[in-house]
Amino acid sequence: MEELRAEGLCKRFLRGKREVKVLQDASLCLGRGELVFLTGESGSGKTTLLKILAGLLKPDGGRVLVNGRDSTAFTEDECCDLRQRVVSYLPQQLGLLEALTAVQNVALPAMFSGDKAQCKELYSRATALLDRTGALALRDACPAELSGGETKRVLLARALMTAPRFLLADEPTADLDRESAADFLRLFAALRAQGTGVLVVTHDWSQLRAADRVLQLRAGTVRDVTQEIGNSG
Numbered sequence: 538m539e540e541l542r543a544e545g546l547c548k549r550f551l552r553g554k555r556e557v558k559v560l561q562d563a564s565l566c567l568g569r570g571e572l573v574f575l576t577g578e579s580g581s582g583k584t585t586l587l588k589i590l591a592g593l594l595k596p597d598g599g600r601v602l603v604n605g606r607d608s609t610a611f612t613e614d615e616c617c618d619l620r621q622r623v624v625s626y627l628p629q630q631l632g633l634l635e636a637l638t639a640v641q642n643v644a645l646p647a648m649f650s651g652d653k654a655q656c657k658e659l660y661s662r663a664t665a666l667l668d669r670t671g672a673l674a675l676r677d678a679c680p681a682e683l684s685g686g687e688t689k690r691v692l693l694a695r696a697l698m699t700a701p702r703f704l705l706a707d708e709p710t711a712d713l714d715r716e717s718a719a720d721f722l723r724l725f726a727a728l729r730a731q732g733t734g735v736l737v738v739t740h741d742w743s744q745l746r747a748a749d750r751v752l753q754l755r756a757g758t759v760r761d762v763t764q765e766i767g768n769s770g
């Protein structure tokens with residue numbers, strides 16, 4: 538079975554001269570076709586965990602198994618390949634190149650992934666994704682012209698450009714109005730139905746019932762709190 542699995546992750550940072558242990562034996566598993574929410578207090582290490590899962594950050598201990606292969610031992614090139622073919626990370630903020638239009642930003646990951654499609658075809662795929670994320674009207678806008686919520690829609694389209702098997706979304710609905718947040722949740726549910734494994738960081742407890750499982754990051758470890766939330770599973 539295809540899965541993204543974290544086993545015993547440890548990560549510490551230096552804050553001044555003090556060492557802060559952010560992750561301490563954190564483990565989780567995300568299967569394809571699963572929608573899992575990750576919650577936890579601000580500063581508990583959710584972004585750190587997602588970045589390690591996406592191969593953007595190396596842990597100090599533990600491993601990440603991507604379909605059985607330990608990605609923490611990957612070279613930089615292998616990590617790039619991982620992000621272009623298997624795992625897509627949707628950052629909490631920023632990330633669009635200012636010099637490119639929305640559709641050019643969305644098409645970009647496929648250009649780097651060695652996708653053989655012609656530019657015209659990539660742009661038409663990127664346009665379709667902008668339509669899917671409700672940002673079609675913004676196709677030719679520059680990032681500086683976009684609101685925070687509009688930027689999130691373009692970032693989501695970009696994260697989907699490589700048709701990832703696993704999508705890691707870092708607070709995608711923060712700062713969105715209710716309607717837009719509901720749009721995003723519907724899209725995540727549709728991705729799950731298509732077989733994508735979706736891990737979503739959220740602080741919004743009203744959303745948690747939509748998930749197959751709810752995980753909580755606390756004191757450096759991950760706990761399954763699905764039953765406490767009252768999800769039927």
Ligand SMILES: Nc1ncnc2c1ncn2[C@@H]1O[C@H](COP(=O)(O)OP(=O)(O)OP(=O)(O)O)[C@@H](O)[C@H]1O
Pocket residue numbers: 550551552557559577578579580581582583584585586
């Ligand atoms: N590069 C870094 N150097 C030093 N400390 C860091 C670094 N990255 C993260 N931290 C610290 O690690 C802790 C966890 O940060 P992280 O961004 O992972 O938390 P989070 O749960 O995503 O927070 P939020 O919900 O506010 O986004 C924080 O105390 C943060 O200051």
